[in-house]
Amino acid sequence: DVQLLESGGGLVQPGGSLRLSCAASGFMFSSYAMSWVRQAPGKGLEWVGFINGRGSTTYYADSLKGHFTISRDNSKNMLYLQMDSLRGEDAAVYFCAKYRGGFAGAGSFDVWGQGTLVTVSS
Amino acid sequence: AIQMTQSPSSLSASVGDRVTITCRASQGIRKDLAWYQEKPGKAPKLLIYYASNLQSGVPSRFSGSGSDTDFTLTITSLQPEDFATYYCLQDNSYPFTFGPGTKVDMK
Numbered sequence: 001d002v003q004l005l006e007s008g009g010g011l012v013q014p015g016g017s018l019r020l021s022c023a024a025s026g027f028m029f030s031s032y033a034m035s036w037v038r039q040a041p042g043k044g045l046e047w048v049g050f051i052n053g054r055g056s057t058t059y060y061a062d063s064l065k066g067h068f069t070i071s072r073d074n075s076k077n078m079l080y081l082q083m084d085s086l087r088g089e090d091a092a093v094y095f096c097a098k099y100r101g102g103f104a105g106a107g108s109f110d111v112w113g114q115g116t117l118v119t120v121s122s
Numbered sequence: 123a124i125q126m127t128q129s130p131s132s133l134s135a136s137v138g139d140r141v142t143i144t145c146r147a148s149q150g151i152r153k154d155l156a157w158y159q160e161k162p163g164k165a166p167k168l169l170i171y172y173a174s175n176l177q178s179g180v181p182s183r184f185s186g187s188g189s190d191t192d193f194t195l196t197i198t199s200l201q202p203e204d205f206a207t208y209y210c211l212q213d214n215s216y217p218f219t220f221g222p223g224t225k226v227d228m229k
Contacts, residue, residue: 035218037166045158045166045209047218059216062123095165099213107172108156108213112165 002026002111004096009116016086016120022079022096022113030054030074033099035109036081038092048081048094053102083118091120124148124212128221134229141197143224145210150190154214157186157195160207160223169208170195200226 008020022034036048048068049060055072069082079096094116097109125148135141145155153173158166168177170186173193183198197204205228210221 039160044207044223045160045211045220047211047220050216050218061217097166100171104213104215104218105152105154106213107175108168108211109166110168110171110177112167114165 002098004098004111004113006094006096006113006116009094009118011119011121012086013122014087014120017082017084018086018118020081020083020094020096020116020118022081024077024079024098027098027111029072029077031102033102033106034070034072034079035097035099036068036070036079037095037097037109037112038090039095039115040089040092043092046092050099051079086118086120088120091118093117123217124151124215124219126210126212126219126221128208128210128224130224131222132225132227134227135200136229137200137202139200141200141204141226143195143208143226145188145193145195145221147191147193147212147214151212151214153189154212155186155188155193156211156213157184158209158211159204160209166209197226 003025005023035050049070051070071080096113098111100107127146155173157170160166174186207225
């Protein structure tokens with residue numbers, strides 16, 4: 001079965017850092033781009049960023065550039081989201097999602113994890 | 123960034139109703155538009171990709187149409203499990219952007 005499993009969420013103080021992980025299984029991980037998507041409580045879905053299959057190219061939501069960093073380790077089938085200088089508005093459920101191809105225009109995200117909750121509070 | 127709008131923001135419907143949700147992009151995105159269903163506590167579910175392609179395993183009562191800037195999601199006969207929030211997403215260019223969502227609830 002194709003599966004994504006996020007971990008690493010929890011409570012962090014404002015200004016703190018957190019690294020989320022996403023373990024992939026059941027598909028050729030390095031062949032697919034991946035993204036993180038978040039959903040704040042009571043709000044809509046927000047695309048966070050994107051990394052290509054080789055991990056050589058990343059794109060981010062304009063508001064998150066320099067604030068979040070996406071990386072991957074294809075030898076371990078792992079995707080990561082490093083979040084720094086966290087603010088209250090970063091509190092959300094964070095999902096990792098598998099893209100259907102390598103770059104934009106490949107047909108969106110067909111597999112999603114269940115999400116991990118990040119709470120930002122002092 | 124490309125802005126996505128959806129209408130209506132919410133609607134009330136009954137089982138068996140035909141439901142139509144529209145999504146508009148601020149600039150042309152060819153057919154690089156997907157529709158997702160979201161239920162509380164669950165991961166979003168891909169329904170439609172490339173504007174009109176039905177994702178494997180999704181019931182045929184769901185369909186999508188449109189291109190360039192105007193898109194539509196149609197549910198031909200609403201079922202109890204279809205009460206949810208629906209989002210469009212453009213993946214034509216970075217940053218990808220979601221619409222604000224349309225909540226479908228029971229009349």
